[in-house]
Amino acid sequence: MTTTASTTQSPAPAPEGAIDFWPAKSMEPMTGEWQQLRCRFINSHPAAGAWDDFILSEWELEACAWEDFHPHTETNYVLEGELHIECEGQTVVLKPGDAARVNPGRTGRYSAPVYARMVTVYGPNPQGAESHSFRYFEI
Template sequence: MTAGTSPHDSVAADVQPVDFWASRPMENMKPEWRRMRTRLITPESLDRWEGFALSEWELSGAAWQDFHPHSETNLVLEGELHIECDGQTVVLGPGDAARVNAGRIGRYWAPVYARMIAIYGPNPDGLESDAFKYSEI
């Protein structure tokens, strides 16, 4: 750093100082999947994204399984969430978090109820999740 400059001088002029995402209602991913609701917070769609993607989920006596090309971290806000991956199972309560690493199939279930925040790692190539399975418990 040269005399008369500060670390703040390097902030790009075209970058907004605050990113804001307005609240949206939670919805069922599919009409027939009545015990799983979600809302995407950021980005606007899950086609591809830099940085991270953030969403909120609810499971009520339901289970969900899918393959992610990116990591997925879940932070439980309410209830109890079970996560299984490659034979390892963890049980999360409010305030607990766990990550399923990229390239693996994760199975998530709430015998009664769980509400959580999901944080997906970067997906700049737009690779799609697949192997979706939904079931009611």
């Protein structure tokens, strides 16, 4: 004989509503000098200080590389092209459908010899520690 226990729990209330929505935006060059590095932050912008949730963005590199130190995790999922990631002597090459994470407290270098388009997730940064050591290279 099998006995099944049943528990009834009330769902947790949504903080501001059942669904958060972010309308589409076009990707823009990171700066006027870095035309081959384009991005759009989707649900938040990391320049806003501390964040307790993830930050989602889409970005693309066209025959260029980007390097930065970040205090939070950064996970990249490749949608198109080929992305090379270097960190502390380790290199991975990602193709569409591949993903890789640079763990916090490290400098990552992301390059696309031809082109790459990615979706990126930044992990939480509750203390608001800043990214730094930004470097851009054209290939």
